[in-house]
Amino acid sequence: MFIYEKKLQYPVKIKNTNPKLASVIISQYGGPDGELGASLRYLSQRYSMPYPELKGLLTDIGTEELGHLEMIGAIVHQLTRNLTEDQIRTAGFDTYFVDRTAGVYPTAASGFPYSAASMAVKGDLIADLTEDLAAEQKARVTYDNILRLSDDPDVNDVIKFLRAREVVHFQRFGEGLRLAKDRMNEKNVYFINPSFDQ
Amino acid sequence: MEKPLDQPMDRPTERPPECPSKPPVGCGVDKGSLPGPCGSLAFPFVPMQEPNPVRYSRMEALQTGTLFPGLDLPFKAAIQSKTQMSNTALAELMALDFAVDELGLYLTTHADDKEVLQLYWTYIKLAREGREKYQKLYGPLLQTDLTPEDGYVWLKDPWPWEKGGNT
Numbered sequence: 001m002f003i004y005e006k007k008l009q010y011p012v013k014i015k016n017t018n019p020k021l022a023s024v025i026i027s028q029y030g031g032p033d034g035e036l037g038a039s040l041r042y043l044s045q046r047y048s049m050p051y052p053e054l055k056g057l058l059t060d061i062g063t064e065e066l067g068h069l070e071m072i073g074a075i076v077h078q079l080t081r082n083l084t085e086d087q088i089r090t091a092g093f094d095t096y097f098v099d100r101t102a103g104v105y106p107t108a109a110s111g112f113p114y115s116a117a118s119m120a121v122k123g124d125l126i127a128d129l130t131e132d133l134a135a136e137q138k139a140r141v142t143y144d145n146i147l148r149l150s151d152d153p154d155v156n157d158v159i160k161f162l163r164a165r166e167v168v169h170f171q172r173f174g175e176g177l178r179l180a181k182d183r184m185n186e187k188n189v190y191f192i193n194p195s196f197d198q
Numbered sequence: 199m200e201k202p203l204d205q206p207m208d209r210p211t212e213r214p215p216e217c218p219s220k221p222p223v224g225c226g227v228d229k230g231s232l233p234g235p236c237g238s239l240a241f242p243f244v245p246m247q248e249p250n251p252v253r254y255s256r257m258e259a260l261q262t263g264t265l266f267p268g269l270d271l272p273f274k275a276a277i278q279s280k281t282q283m284s285n286t287a288l289a290e291l292m293a294l295d296f297a298v299d300e301l302g303l304y305l306t307t308h309a310d311d312k313e314v315l316q317l318y319w320t321y322i323k324l325a326r327e328g329r330e331k332y333q334k335l336y337g338p339l340l341q342t343d344l345t346p347e348d349g350y351v352w353l354k355d356p357w358p359w360e361k362g363g364n365t
Binding site: 160169189 | 233238240241242243244245246247260261262263264266269270271272273275276281283284288289291292295296299300302303304306307308309338339340341352357358359360361363364365
């Protein structure tokens with residue numbers, strides 16, 4: 001079950017507001033490759049995993065991603081505190097502001113609301129873990145792109161941390177696949193689906 | 199009965215070279231082990247991180263986003279001097295809890311690494327102390343970590359997404 005611990009995994013202390021940057025970073029909150037999608041994907045995939053290492057990995061990484069979701073929410077919140085009307089009008093934030101004011105809403109930067117259609121649970125160990133490898137890469141690229149667009153050192157500090165986690169998660173999912181393979185049919189790894197077949 | 203040598207069906211095709219034995223352990227900090235030079239076709243292989251890997255200190259690890267130099271692969275737009283972490287009970291606790299998280303993930307795929315398991319336990323004990331220290335100063339981290347004398351302090355500001363909750 002889930003218990004809340006009243007601290008972030010990494011500190012978020014943003015000195016300057018920047019609604020334009022917030023409207024881009026929101027993609028890691030509710031966008032196709034963002035932390036909400038990541039946590040939901042991993043926490044959902046774990047039910048059909050047959051091996052304890054994979055149940056553990058998906059539970060732990062899925063939980064960590066919820067913590068990252070919280071950090072992105074904190075970044076967007078701090079970037080949009082006490083905005084002046086002028087900031088709202090000129091920063092390209094007005095289309096978000098009109099519907100959400102300075103609330104934090106799960107949407108992509110494009111305005112497309114969060115959709116589970118951007119993730120998959122295939123119920124097959126190899127397909128699901130391979131999807132997870134791709135998901136971590138896509139998240140890593142999104143963070144790369146945020147770093148290209150941002151010149152705020154307080155923001156970049158947190159983004160670098162989050163990006164580094166994606167690289168580590170990629171490695172662990174890859175290792176999970178290796179461990180699974182060692183237990184599967186040596187001659188033909190696709191002979192059965194261990195997530196379903198007895 | 200011995201078969202004549204020139205019967206094509208019995209003559210074996212040239213034998214493929216045997217896959218040599220696994221390369222020696224010790225691939226280097228930024229490399230991992232593969233299943234020898236030969237692996238099954240049509241399957242994605244990520245090298246396994248080798249046992250008892252080189253590690254950063256816990257504060258360096260928090261600043262970098264990983265405990266392992268081998269997995270420290272930054273983006274060009276982000277290579278700059280690391281922000282100094284503040285010297286507070288919160289930063290200390292974050293660093294300890296981060297080390298625990300990171301080692302936990304490593305142990306999930308390296309359950310036989312006894313040295314790292316010992317290190318994990320050491321960090322867990324240190325994190326417990328760090329938690330006690332933090333809570334004495336700032337109040338409960340879990341809803342259940344309070345005593346009734348001071349009221350229902352779980353609600354006390356600041357909350358973690360506020361700037362003041364991160365000093």
